[in-house]
Amino acid sequence: MMAEQGGDGGAAGSGGSGGPQLCPISVTSCLLLACxxxxxxxxxxxxxxxxxxxxxxxxxxxxxxxxxxxxLWLWTWRQYTGFKTGPSLLMLxxxxxxxxxxAACLPLLLTMVLFFGPLIQLVMDYPWDLLDGMKTFxxxxxxxxxLADMRWMRNQVVAPLxxxxxxxxxxxxxxxxxxxxxxAIVTCPLFFGVAHFHHVIELLKxxxxxxxxxxxxxxxxxxxTAVFGAYTAFIFxxxxxxxxxxxxxSFCNYMGFPAIGAALEHPQKVTIIIFYLLGVxxxxxxxxxxTDPTFYGSLAICQLTKSDISPSSVCT
Numbered sequence: 001m002m003a004e005q006g007g008d009g010g011a012a013g014s015g016g017s018g019g020p021q022l023c024p025i026s027v028t029s030c031l032l033l034a035c036x037x038x039x040x041x042x043x044x045x046x047x048x049x050x051x052x053x054x055x056x057x058x059x060x061x062x063x064x065x066x067x068x069x070x071x072l073w074l075w076t077w078r079q080y081t082g083f084k085t086g087p088s089l090l091m092l093x094x095x096x097x098x099x100x101x102x103a104a105c106l107p108l109l110l111t112m113v114l115f116f117g118p119l120i121q122l123v124m125d126y127p128w129d130l131l132d133g134m135k136t137f138x139x140x141x142x143x144x145x146x147l148a149d150m151r152w153m154r155n156q157v158v159a160p161l162x163x164x165x166x167x168x169x170x171x172x173x174x175x176x177x178x179x180x181x182x183x184a185i186v187t188c189p190l191f192f193g194v195a196h197f198h199h200v201i202e203l204l205k206x207x208x209x210x211x212x213x214x215x216x217x218x219x220x221x222x223x224x225t226a227v228f229g230a231y232t233a234f235i236f237x238x239x240x241x242x243x244x245x246x247x248x249x250s251f252c253n254y255m256g257f258p259a260i261g262a263a264l265e266h267p268q269k270v271t272i273i274i275f276y277l278l279g280v281x282x283x284x285x286x287x288x289x290x291t292d293p294t295f296y297g298s299l300a301i302c303q304l305t306k307s308d309i310s311p312s313s314v315c316t
Contacts, residue, residue, distance in 0.1 A: 044058040192225055
């Protein structure tokens, strides 16, 4: 493969459409893809808020079309830049069966470890009987109700699937040959974070808070989504699978940002804070062992660059 002549961040100097042109083409392609995804949300003019079922259904149609077309965008980039050999397009996008069970389970368990404190807090505030909880989980009517709820479908299914497909599976293969693995993990989430600024438009439109408050909220959301995007990009590269980032995304959407303020005011705050800290410590201790590439088969995206600039390669 032509990109293999360069190191991590040095691939731009080789092959494709001409060394110096690779990075501008890759970054522009990612930017246009991000704009296409966000722009598809606004092709439907409506005075209704974003949580209205009619608005959600229309946006489902738009983002699904963009998501279906995004692999074609990646294929076009690959043809134009000359990255036509090596792994198949589906392999680069993390869509394959090798190691899929580990890819579905281990990253999700790792993410649950990070949320150990919030999960304990949730159990304390809403004590469930384990048997009753299992019965509810296995009840088909429970899932029928969930699937009929448009907000649940958006937050738990459509948004995680389409965002990870577009912002991870399609963007990372375009960025890695230009930036290298480590920088791609940091760069890719910027497109993801900026894409979430569109919520400012709706908050201002429906006057849901002061202008200053809305923009401060947007800055916070950008920071949070950028950090989360870096994490799922790391998971995607380390596992070579799309399913892990999708499930982690869905779980994080369900949990939301940890209610640290509520934890500090909780009657059992000392216990909860200990579990918060324990979760964070265990997360960092388990981050590399639980994402060890040997669990997941071949990492197609790692073939787009020769080596990583860090002493310990992301792909090993």
